[in-house]
Amino acid sequence: MSLAMSSKQSRQPTGSPRRTPPASLTVKRLSLYLRYVETLAEKGRSTVSSRQLGKALGLTDTQVRKDLSCFGQFGRPGVGYHVGDLVGRLRAILGTDKVWNVAVVGVGSLGRALLRYKGFVGKGFRPAAAFDSAAGKVGKKFGGVVVQPMSELAGAVKKSRIRLAVLTVPAKAAQDVADRLCRAGIRGILNFVPVTLTVPAGVAVVPVDLVVQLEQLSYLVNASGKKGPGSGD
Amino acid sequence: MSLAMSSKQSRQPTGSPRRTPPASLTVKRLSLYLRYVETLAEKGRSTVSSRQLGKALGLTDTQVRKDLSCFGQFGRPGVGYHVGDLVGRLRAILGTDKVWNVAVVGVGSLGRALLRYKGFVGKGFRPAAAFDSAAGKVGKKFGGVVVQPMSELAGAVKKSRIRLAVLTVPAKAAQDVADRLCRAGIRGILNFVPVTLTVPAGVAVVPVDLVVQLEQLSYLVNASGKKGPGSGD
DNA sequence: CCATGTGAATTAATTCACAGCT
DNA sequence: AGCTGTGAATTAATTCACATGG
Structure with missing residues (x-):
């Protein structure tokens, strides 16, 4: 057995990323x-x-x-x-010590649910605007946010300092809308649309595909039928 | 079109995991x-x-x-x-060559949105039942599914051969409801509640925490402000 | 004692390089 | 030419082991 050496390093002031990359x-x-x-x-x-x-x-x-x-x-x-x-x-x-204004783009049932979702309060995220291309939805209010037409997007993003967007539009429109969001200066997209988006560098995308999540479950359940590993929460 | 592999196969019968583990x-x-x-x-x-x-x-x-x-x-x-x-x-x-019956438990705005979500059709998942503890919601219909009282859960799960559940109840009730689901024989839970569930072996859990997803975005956006990696769709 | 922080070892995941089929 | 499948090499992630502080 080898004898370990002492590394002897004095302590950095506060919160200094010692070594390893963020991962x-x-x-x-x-x-x-x-x-x-x-x-x-x-x-x-x-x-x-x-x-x-x-x-x-x-x-x-x-x-x-x-x-x-x-x-x-x-x-x-x-x-x-x-x-x-x-x-x-x-x-x-994580960057949630300040509040992020979030735009919900696409006010279908999922978009409406997100506008009404209570879980964001106190977590650093605030639904600050909503957009939809359907004239029938414009002007309506969900979760305290009035739906605006898509034509207002760029202006509202700038005016309200919105940097994140939640994308819940139909699949066919997703890439187009994503392009518009990027041109409007959005910095990150939470993508609920089952499509892989292409965005310029400097824009982050986090995909949330409900079908994909259910498929993971399906796989795990089938697998545990044969063998018996646990789960994965 | 659609001609399955006819003759000519000195391969294994069908879909044989050659070597590596599922991962x-x-x-x-x-x-x-x-x-x-x-x-x-x-x-x-x-x-x-x-x-x-x-x-x-x-x-x-x-x-x-x-x-x-x-x-x-x-x-x-x-x-x-x-x-x-x-x-x-x-x-x-993935196990989606057959259709899975799914129960939506907790018919708040998110639960309703999932009941109405169009993206499941043809993907192997069917919202087959909905449950809520609020008497005011019982009997109402969302996306073609009638909300039942929690007391019906075990019976309906058995009767309709429901094996997966989507959990969208308030955080305080989540573990209790999860326990009931497990006792009712559910095999997998898609968990939208921001709580880590404890479930018996043989039950799979896939967590989907919207705040966690937004925090990933927040982190990525902050990080790309300093340095410049791409994103992660 | 208990608990953190971290180099070293181990294990998992990805990429490389190439043999072989069409 | 183009393309799959896979051992070998590389890189990332996790776990082990232990020095050190409370």
Whole structure:
């Protein structure tokens, strides 16, 4: 057995990405950490350990520490992480310490549901505008947001400082609308349309295809019929 | 058209997992392959190459071939994959060659939107029942499905052979309802509630947290502000 | 003692390179 | 020519092991 050497590194001021690159899988877990730690904050808990966090989310304690440590070192040996601090840190990393104005484009049943969705409040996202090409929908109000015609899109995006869009238009229109959003200066698109979008560099797309999600379930259920692994929440 | 592989096959019977294990990331991509290949089928295209597939989805051709090959070898050197055949194979792998009855549990705005969502038709999923604990909603019809009281859940699940559930209840009720679903014999849960569910082995959970998705966007947009990687559709 | 942070080892996933079929 | 399928090499992600602080 070899003798490890001491690395001996003094502590960086605050929140310095030590080494490893951001890593896309890590970021997804950061959201889950935040979600869980926020519930702890509501309950008045003041500290949490990587083991408790991992247990609640189905991860190992090492995984949790690795994820957190690559964005800086918060958390104290022997104690754990300070809940309030961790909430702040995670929000800052994810960029939800400020509120993002979001446009909902396509006011079908899904778009309307998102406009009315209560889960965004306090999470850093605010549906700030809605757009639809159907004249019959323009002027109507859903979740407190008045639907505007598509012709207003570029103007409203600039005026209301909207940087994110939720896309819930019919598949045939999706790429066209995405192009318009990009030209209007939108920086990210949450895409519910079952189509792979092409966007210029500098614009992010996160796809959410409900059929794809159900297919994952279908696969897992079929697979567990033969063999027996767990699941994947 | 549509001539299944006739004679000439010294291959394995059908869809034999050659070597590699199923791999969870692979399955997500299979859904994307299916989605794209279905659009090709509608357009009447008869073959597609791994390169074309990859190009359309932002993947390398090698990646596509690796993914497909680990479920058996369909596709002919020098030609590519037969579109009709590939659709059938992918559906069989994902388990959507038969129709799954799905229960929507929790008929808030999101649940209603999912009941009305048109995108499930022809994809192997059918909203077959809806449940809500609010007496005011019971008896109402959304997307052709009548809302039933929670007390009917176990009975309806058995009677209608429902094996998948979409969970869109308030966060406080989520784990309780999930427990009831599991006792009723449900095999998979598509979880829209921002809570990590605990379920017995043999039940699959696929989480879809809209806030988490937006946080991914937020992170990506913030990150591209400093440096300049692309996106991630 | 318990808990974090991290280099080293391990395992998973992707890409490379090429044999072989059309 | 073009294309698939796959071992080998590479790169990413996770887990292990342990030094160090509370």
